């Protein structure tokens with residue numbers, strides 16, 4: 001995961017102090033790109049121990065089209081709790097936009113289902129795009145995330161907001177545009193999540209693995225993560241683990257937690273950091 005450490009080092013060395021919505025303060029750069037060849041191993045950060053369980057459950061939760069933290073809580077995942085209202089609602093976040101985007105005339109679009117059909121039917125298409133960015137449901141900035149969720153708006157605007165697939169020589173690649181990136185806490189999750197989604201889609205579309213390309217808008221290090229960043233930069237990356245998917249699954253929506261097996265994950269110890277809310 002040299003790519004991830006290079007990003008961290010780049011922002012530490014070139015980032016400029018910038019205030020942010022949470023009041024924490026960040027060191028920020030605008031625009032950066034990383035590339036991972038998914039055939040070379042599963043891109044899970046090795047310079048700190050990452051909790052793959054949370055990542056897998058969060059992705060399955062998006063794919064179910066759910067936007068309430070109930071499923072996550074039932075599975076011991078608490079990463080979205082700070083933004084949910086008292087009933088666990090987050091408003092129409094990722095799951096809603098991916099699986100049931102509402103159009104102006106009441107039509108409902110299942111972007112993921114349509115994407116799978118299109119990859120199978122028309123792999124050369126340049127329109128294999130999914131957007132979670134829906135301006136009609138963005139939060140009202142005068143309200144807290146919880147109050148927005150309680151009022152039917154997104155608790156937070158999507159950070160990983162647009163992604164595109166690309167098929168060449170029987171290999172599936174994916175590029176994500178992430179408008180805002182918490183490099184220490186969020187990005188290891190985002191890389192692993194999209195790598196996994198690409199592997200799942202490749203399997204059900206009978207394609208080999210290509211690249212995951214990760215493109216950033218505002219890539220930042222929170223000012224209260226700098227000690228953790230120095231610790232992580234002092235560590236050497238270890239060989240990448242391997243991710244095995246249950247080969248019997250042929251429908252994207254049939255994957256469950258037990259269909260994923262991470263093998264040979266060697267990592268340095270976990271590093272704790274506070275999340276900016």
Ligand SMILES: Nc1nc(=O)c2c([nH]1)NC[C@@H]1CN(c3ccc(C(=O)N[C@@H](CCC(=O)O)C(=O)O)cc3)CN21
Pocket residue numbers: 050051054078079080083156182185186187189271272273275276277
């Ligand atoms: N400031 C901020 N950073 C984020 O990465 C982020 C948000 N806000 N808001 C929405 C989601 C929630 N995400 C989160 C939230 C918390 C962790 C976190 O605390 N991770 C810890 C513990 C992991 C676990 O419990 O499994 C870590 O060490 O990675 C990670 C991603 C990603 N997003």
Ligand SMILES: O=c1ccn([C@H]2C[C@H](O)[C@@H](COP(=O)(O)O)O2)c(=O)[nH]1
Pocket residue numbers: 021022156157159160180181182183185186187190
């Ligand atoms: O998947 C995610 C979700 C969120 N983040 C980070 C990026 C920012 O630090 C915050 C969101 O705050 P905004 O003011 O809406 O940009 O969460 C992430 O890195 N990955």
